[in-house]
Amino acid sequence: MKIQKASLFALYAVLELASDPERQLSATDIADKYGISTHHLAKILRTLVRSKLVQAVRGAGGGYRFTGIINRTTLLDVIELFETLESELDTPSPGNHAGGAIIEELQSITREIDDLTKAVLDTITLETALNSSRQRAKL
Amino acid sequence: MTEQVTIRNAMPTDFDAVIKLDLVGDPQEKPTYWRGIFDRYVTSGRAGSIFLVAETNGEVIGFIVGEVRAWEFGSPPCGWVFALSVSPKTREMGVGQLMLEEMCKRLKKAGVTTVRTMVDRENKLTLSFFRSQGMRTGRYIELEKLIDDI
Numbered sequence: 001m002k003i004q005k006a007s008l009f010a011l012y013a014v015l016e017l018a019s020d021p022e023r024q025l026s027a028t029d030i031a032d033k034y035g036i037s038t039h040h041l042a043k044i045l046r047t048l049v050r051s052k053l054v055q056a057v058r059g060a061g062g063g064y065r066f067t068g069i070i071n072r073t074t075l076l077d078v079i080e081l082f083e084t085l086e087s088e089l090d091t092p093s094p095g096n097h098a099g100g101a102i103i104e105e106l107q108s109i110t111r112e113i114d115d116l117t118k119a120v121l122d123t124i125t126l127e128t129a130l131n132s133s134r135q136r137a138k139l
Numbered sequence: 140m141t142e143q144v145t146i147r148n149a150m151p152t153d154f155d156a157v158i159k160l161d162l163v164g165d166p167q168e169k170p171t172y173w174r175g176i177f178d179r180y181v182t183s184g185r186a187g188s189i190f191l192v193a194e195t196n197g198e199v200i201g202f203i204v205g206e207v208r209a210w211e212f213g214s215p216p217c218g219w220v221f222a223l224s225v226s227p228k229t230r231e232m233g234v235g236q237l238m239l240e241e242m243c244k245r246l247k248k249a250g251v252t253t254v255r256t257m258v259d260r261e262n263k264l265t266l267s268f269f270r271s272q273g274m275r276t277g278r279y280i281e282l283e284k285l286i287d288d289i
Binding site: 115116135 | 231260263266267270271273276
């Protein structure tokens with residue numbers, strides 16, 4: 001499984017903002033902290049604003065702040081704003097080929113992997129991820 | 140809330156309350172199963188078998204059952220939590236965490252350093268709870284297949 005860059009940047013932004021919902025940060029603040037492109041992150045933040053996970057605060061000292069529900073929003077909720085996390089098997093339709101059974105079996109295996117991936121990401125809330133990362137920082 | 144909650148060993152008189160709490164997570168009544176669990180984990184008091192309830196103002200609001208299992212699936216002795224329930228009216232108040240912490244203390248005292256559980260992957264509530272307590276996918280993978288066509 002490979003999480004797309006957009007999803008990864010969105011997770012950086014959401015987790016950073018959710019770590020202190022009172023705080024406002026600019027796209028540059030977040031991009032600098034994680035060493036990523038401000039331009040790319042700004043586009044991602046617009047999607048996060050539309051999804052209501054994040055609010056854009058205008059004016060001097062403005063920026064972005066977290067407005068979601070930290071113990072209800074999961075990592076999968078954020079990722080699925082940008083991708084479906086379905087493995088892509090570039091295979092023909094199984095019904096039209098003599099190798100249909102093999103193609104179906106491979107598709108079934110990728111579905112199994114996808115289901116497990118989603119089951120993990122869909123049960124880790126932002127709160128849990130932040131708590132774990134704080135403990136990791138203490139080590 | 141949690142300061143008013145007591146975690147104690149289950150007693151035979153908790154049977155009805157446990158049955159009621161179990162129905163919250165699974166509408167299927169299974170009194171025979173719970174009678175067997177009470178016999179083995181409450182009445183007989185086997186070493187390494189732990190059945191705890193959470194109580195507030197004389198009311199049982201949660202339970203957790205676990206034990207030490209050794210060499211199943213080739214695993215060295217470890218703790219298993221195989222049942223957990225919290226009354227919906229007292230959820231998100233730290234009751235589950237209190238029970239799991241006490242369970243882990245007891246399991247550690249019994250000599251193990253790892254605790255495991257198994258949860259239906261559709262059960263997001265319980266999975267999220269165990270993850271919030273620091274549990275992660277373990278090194279053993281559960282496999283299964285339908286055998287109704289054999």
